[in-house]
Amino acid sequence: AQKVTQAQTEISVVEKEDVTLDCVYETRDTTYYLFWYKQPPSGELVFLIRRNSFDEQNEISGRYSWNFQKSTSSFNFTITASQVVDSAVYFCALSVSKSGYGQNFVFGPGTRLSVLP
C-alpha cells in the first residue's frame, strides 16, 4: 500500500523567509511518481512538479526547489523568499500507475502555509 506523510500541519512565516515543506512517502513499488500540488483558497489544485523514482536530480524553478532523496523516501519542497501569494495548502502526492487503469493518486494530508506580510 502507498502512503504519504506530511508532518507539518500548519506553518506560518513572515514574508521573504525561506520555508521547507516536508514529504515522506511509503511504497513497495520500484517505479513510482511523486508530485506537489498547491491548493489556494479558491479550491483548484495547481500542479507544481512531478518526479519519477529513477530521477533523483533536484530541481529549481524560480523561488521553488525540490529535494528528492530515495534513501530517506523524502521529497521536500522549499520556497525561497516567500510571498503572501504563496499562502495555500500544499499537497504531496504519490502515484503508482497501472497501465490502462489510470493513476491512483495518494495524497498526503497537506501542509497549510501562511505567509504573513
Added chain:
Amino acid sequence: DTEVTQTPKHLVMGMTNKKSLKCEQHMGHRAMYWYKQKAKKPPELMFVYSYEKLSINESVPSRFSPECPNSSLLNLHLHALQPEDSALYLCASSQEPGGLGNQPQHFGDGTRLSIL
C-alpha cells in the same frame, strides 16, 4: 484559468433531490477522475475513467453514479445524498491512463456541494 471546467461551482440540494455535476476538458486527455474533498482534508479518489470506461471505483456508495459520455465529458449523478456527502468535488484529467504514470493530473476548480 483552469483547463478543466466544472459546473456548477456551488450546489445546494436536499436529500431527496437528483442533481448532476459536470466536468469538461478539451486537452485530449483519455483519463478522467472524480475526487471528494472534505474541509481540511486531502482529496480522496472516487472514480477513474480510462478511455471512457470505468476502471477504478473506490467503493463509492451507489448514490453517486458516474458517467463518461465521451472523452471530453465526465458527469457525476447524485441521488438521495446524505449530509455527510457535503464536500468539494473535484474533477481531474490526465494525458495517459496510467501507461506513463508521470503525467500530472489537471484539476478543475471543483463544485462545492451542500446537502440540507
